[in-house]
Amino acid sequence: MRVAYFRELRPYSEDEVRAELAAGIDETRAVINALMGCGIVRYRTGDERDEEGLSEADGACAAQRYRFRYVGVVIARGHAIVCYPKYVKSTTRPEGQMKQALKVIRNLGKKGKLLDPQEGGMHSDRLALMIRLLWLYEEYGIYSNFEETRVPNGPGIIDWQRSIDMEIPVISDGVPIYLDLWTRKIRRDEYDLIMRLHRAVLSECSRFLEKSGLSSLLSVGVVELTDEKPVNIGEVEYLQWLIDRERANQFVTWKQDVLDLMRAYLSELGADAEHGRVLRLGTTSYYHAWEVACKVAFGDLLDYRLRELPLELADGWLDCECETLLQVIPRPxxxxxxxxxxxxxxxxxxxxxxxxxxxxxxxLFCIYDAKYYVPNEHGKIKGQPGVESITKQLLYQSAYQRFVEEHGFDGVTNTFLVPTEESVPRLLGSVSFPGVMSAATGASEKFSDHIDMWALPAREGFDCYLRGQVLDPAVYESLLGQPDVGQDASSPTIDCAHELLPMG
Structure with missing residues (x-):
């Protein structure tokens, strides 16, 4: 099966979609209609007002009316489709970036939860079911049950209680000596139907993904455990009854997950489900992944109690040391x-x-706002954060004004972070709000009178999230060390004031 690649939010014409799918007109229209039916493809009217997508429509002609508002993999009418993030603009197929994106989706989708609650969980789509089953197999192996038997004079651990109860000892110098001993033997039940079903389901899932051409992209190895198919083991109702009976006596979490996934898989009719259904693993809310990645990359302190912060609390704040930095913000x-x-x-x-x-x-007191935008590079700026984002960012530093002043911070930095496929951070511009910014921040020079917009390497940001580590000091230094737009100041050196702190 050929894999077709489409860029998130980029406008496509019907002819462009058809060329990438390598399909006829009728088949292309059927695929588009199927994708529109589940919200993956949206119709572009030309008067959209969403800030994050405006720059994507620059130069688009009237025929380019379809947009893939999605990041992930899709199988529709036998076509494997990859929707890659909008910040990837290179002309070559972005396998590397997509592998990382799918790892992020996998990480955020643990325990059956995708990024967007409205999209349902891992149990709601057959493609997600298959991949989750293979991931669990990769981590834990085959589902198996073990039988414990006791045999006389066999290998294994001696069962002294049974030996004493069943055997007559020989007394020597007042000491009982047992000539025959019972031992415990544990063996795996190779004929267990649940194990057979697990092998059959895994093999069927692996063959399906291999045929679709998505195995490599999903980092799922080939699993060939049996030629048997689930339908050869028993009727769906009977297999589900077996699973329910096993589930009632199973208390190991990963085995419970496997049983639940297999039951859902069987109810979805396995890999032979209706050809016209759309199978997917991904999200329409990849912006959330960027927000989470930036939190980890910069060591977000919002949820830390004041007593856990890397500073000495001022006297006026000791009474609220159990509050978090987020709770410091006043409420309307x-x-x-x-x-x-x-x-x-x-x-x-x-x-x-x-x-x-x-x-x-x-x-410095640093305020970062992760924006999943891709501003245009030339002429009038499009696709940048709008006035609502600007005023909110302004209000953030105003809300923390007392905390900043009473804890001796020398300044405040206010920054928008947008993703880029480039390898180094780059200052794209800054925004000021004359007559509003200065009035809200007060006369103190500590507070920023502008907001910078930086392009942060997405690969670095998402790697930080996957590793659970803060940004590499060299990258962080590059980001904070460059002068503001229109300034000639030399780049100062910086030291990160903290690493990720353990929660108390």
Whole structure:
């Protein structure tokens, strides 16, 4: 099966889709309709207002009316389709970037949860079921049950209690000597139907993915355990009854997961399900993955209690040392008219990432906002964060003004982080808000009067997430060390003020 590649949010014409699928007109339209039916392909009207996708439509003609709003793999009407992230603009097929993206999706999708709750869990789609089963096999091996038997004078561990109960000893000098001993023997039940079913399901899943051409991309090895198919073992209802009986007596978590997945797989009719169904593993919310990656890469401190932060709390903050940095932000207060009482608590501002750094001997309070945008490179900026994002970012530093001033920070940095396929961070621009920014930040020079927008290497950011480590110091230094737009200052040296801190 040929694998077709499409870039997230890039407009495609019907002819471009047909050429990539290597299919006829009728088949192409059927695939597009199937993908539109499950929200993977959206129709481009030309008057979209979503900030993150505006730059993707630059120069698009009227015929380019289809957009893949999705990152992941799809099988539709026998066609294997890969939708890769929109920040990958290289002309070659991005196998390496997609392998990383699928690892991120896999990591965020552990325990049957995908990035977007509306898309359902791992149990809701047959492709996800197959891949999850193969991943569990890769980690734990084949599902097996063991039988424990006792035999006289056999190999294994001596069962002294049974030996004493069953055998008559010889007394020598008042000491009992047992000439025959019973031993415990544990063997795997090779004829167990659940084990046979597991082997058959895994082999069928592996053959299906190998045929689709997705095995390598999904980093799933070939699994050939048996020629037997699930239908050869028994009827679906009987196999599900066996699974339910086994599940009632199984208390090992990964085995419970295998049983649940196999039952769902059988209810989906295995690998021989309806040809016209769309199978998928991915998300329409890959922006969430970028937000999570940036939190890890920069060592987000939002959820840390104040007493756990890498600083000495000022006297006025000791009474709230158990609060988190997020709880420091005040909440809006509503009151009802005509003295009708308190209107209750409402939601407040929630920044993406807060961290501390030292730059040239100065302590900085850093506010980062991960934006899954791809701004255009030339002319008027398109696809950049809009006025709502700008004002929220401004309010974040205003909300932390007292904390910054009373803990002796020398300055505040305010930064948008957008992903790029490039290998080094790059300053794309900065935004100021004359007449608004200065009024909100106050007269103190500690607070930023602009917000920088940096392109951060996506590979580095997602690697940090997968490893659970902060950004490499060299990359971090490059990002914070360059001068602002329009300035001639030399790049200061920086030291990261903390590593990932253990939660208390």
């Amino acid at each position: 207060v509503w009151t009802r008219a005509q003295g009708m009482g308190d209107a209750g608590d409402v939601d407040t501002l929630i920044p993406d990432t807060i961290t501390f750094a030292e730059v040239g001997g100065k302590r």
